[in-house]
Amino acid sequence: MERNNDKPQNASLKAYESIRDMILNGEIPTGARIVEDKLASIVGVSRTPIREAIQRLEQEHLIVNKLVVKPEEKELRNSFQVRILLEGYSAHCAAMYFTEHDLESLSECVRIGRTGSIDEIMKANERFHDVIVQASNNPIMIDMIDHMKSIIYLFRRTVISHNRPFLIDEHEKIYQTIRARDAENAERMMKEHLQADLDFSLHFIK
Amino acid sequence: MERNNDKPQNASLKAYESIRDMILNGEIPTGARIVEDKLASIVGVSRTPIREAIQRLEQEHLIVNKLVVKPEEKELRNSFQVRILLEGYSAHCAAMYFTEHDLESLSECVRIGRTGSIDEIMKANERFHDVIVQASNNPIMIDMIDHMKSIIYLFRRTVISHNRPFLIDEHEKIYQTIRARDAENAERMMKEHLQADLDFSLHFIK
DNA sequence: ACAATTCATATTGTATACAAATTTATTATA
DNA sequence: TATAATAAATTTGTATACAATATGAATTGT
Numbered sequence: 001m002e003r004n005n006d007k008p009q010n011a012s013l014k015a016y017e018s019i020r021d022m023i024l025n026g027e028i029p030t031g032a033r034i035v036e037d038k039l040a041s042i043v044g045v046s047r048t049p050i051r052e053a054i055q056r057l058e059q060e061h062l063i064v065n066k067l068v069v070k071p072e073e074k075e076l077r078n079s080f081q082v083r084i085l086l087e088g089y090s091a092h093c094a095a096m097y098f099t100e101h102d103l104e105s106l107s108e109c110v111r112i113g114r115t116g117s118i119d120e121i122m123k124a125n126e127r128f129h130d131v132i133v134q135a136s137n138n139p140i141m142i143d144m145i146d147h148m149k150s151i152i153y154l155f156r157r158t159v160i161s162h163n164r165p166f167l168i169d170e171h172e173k174i175y176q177t178i179r180a181r182d183a184e185n186a187e188r189m190m191k192e193h194l195q196a197d198l199d200f201s202l203h204f205i206k
Numbered sequence: 207m208e209r210n211n212d213k214p215q216n217a218s219l220k221a222y223e224s225i226r227d228m229i230l231n232g233e234i235p236t237g238a239r240i241v242e243d244k245l246a247s248i249v250g251v252s253r254t255p256i257r258e259a260i261q262r263l264e265q266e267h268l269i270v271n272k273l274v275v276k277p278e279e280k281e282l283r284n285s286f287q288v289r290i291l292l293e294g295y296s297a298h299c300a301a302m303y304f305t306e307h308d309l310e311s312l313s314e315c316v317r318i319g320r321t322g323s324i325d326e327i328m329k330a331n332e333r334f335h336d337v338i339v340q341a342s343n344n345p346i347m348i349d350m351i352d353h354m355k356s357i358i359y360l361f362r363r364t365v366i367s368h369n370r371p372f373l374i375d376e377h378e379k380i381y382q383t384i385r386a387r388d389a390e391n392a393e394r395m396m397k398e399h400l401q402a403d404l405d406f407s408l409h410f411i412k
Numbered sequence: 413a414c415a416a417t418t419c420a421t422a423t424t425g426t427a428t429a430c431a432a433a434t435t436t437a438t439t440a441t442a
Numbered sequence: 443t444a445t446a447a448t449a450a451a452t453t454t455g456t457a458t459a460c461a462a463t464a465t466g467a468a469t470t471g472t
Contacts, residue, residue: 011426037454049426078344217456242423251457254457257424
């Protein structure tokens with residue numbers, strides 16, 4: 001999810017980002033019915049770009065037949081099952097293919113995770129995962145993980161402000177393992193890390 | 207890829223299926239430029255459903271900025287890397303959650319694989335994988351694998367008529383392993399099976 | 413002959429119109 | 443009062459119009 005700051009040039013992208021964000025921050029509540037005309041007037045574009053945005057959001061499973069998806073435990077589990085698989089393997093690849101620059105980015109994320117403001121910490125933690133996914137060097141995998149971000153973000157919304165204990169410690173260990181080019185353990189630790197994330201989230205959702 | 211025989215009711219789906227099939231069977235050659243108006247008159251609908259179809263095909267990586275994707279070895283490898291991950295894990299899940307009916311379907315596929323006509327064999331082999339993926343019981347994973355089918359099919363187009371030796375034997379072994387509820391080995395064998403498929407395909411692509 | 417510039421054409425992005433389908437409200441009937 | 447039937451309204455799917463962009467051809471100057 002390239003949370004892009006600069007304003008989107010074309011109406012479709014603007015519509016996509018607007019609607020997605022309205023869903024993610026609860027302005028459009030989960031379970032709500034999506035009506036093209038309403039959104040068109042809210043976003044300030046015609047129905048055409050709204051429809052394209054909806055198609056994209058459907059693809060990301062944030063909208064399922066005109067309804068904003070309601071977070072169910074089962075779906076969070078399913079999403080994480082796939083995410084653990086893909087990001088686990090990304091960590092494996094990252095340990096094999098990382099560049100010096102990747103390494104610097106990762107350690108910078110860990111550092112901010114310990115010293116930054118709440119907001120900086122959250123951004124850095126997201127970025128930590130992004131860097132590893134990118135380092136996998138597989139555009140198809142990168143794309144898939146990217147598509148899963150919205151829905152995972154929605155499900156975790158309630159949790160996201162809390163800061164799970166040990167999260168940064170786990171990041172640091174993963175960083176060191178990647179740095180040591182220990183692909184097997186990097187994969188295993190990433191999987192455990194995400195599993196802990198899931199367990200923590202489930203604790204709040206119920 | 208639900209190769210649906212009954213005619214699609216709505217124009218978007220019709221457009222999607224038509225364009226996808228034209229690409230897959232080479233009527234629209236790889237590397238060709240996609241022009242909405244042209245396709246609209248070919249398919250016999252307006253540009254609106256054509257655009258929706260294109261968006262979907264872009265999502266499946268069959269079209270990349272108005273060009274039909276050209277099969278490169280690297281992309282086939284990347285796709286298979288993800289597919290091996292996902293279908294491998296599907297096999298793992300299938301071994302844990304399969305129903306009696308799944309088992310019958312799988313053995314039926316193996317049987318047809320040994321006794322059917324060329325066309326029946328191809329269909330049965332595809333179905334073998336479908337049954338396992340469905341048995342994973344994870345709609346998010348099912349959806350992702352489904353989206354990868356078009357591009358893998360495109361890359362393998364040249365190979366698809368050949369019948370790789372041992373393919374059915376491998377299917378049969380996987381079937382037996384799943385039946386024995388041996389999840390670990392089912393996963394390992396599925397991964398090896400798909401890796402062999404990839405290697406075989408690469409042999410032809412170069 | 414080749415690069416740069418201008419013009420013409422083709423193509424896309426977006427808005428809008430309208431009919432078909434769906435949903436909601438209203439009335440009639442048991 | 444509850445249920446079925448009908449009508450009104452909303453909403454979607456598709457086509458089309460038109461302006462903004464992009465592409466490519468023709469023209470000019472070097």
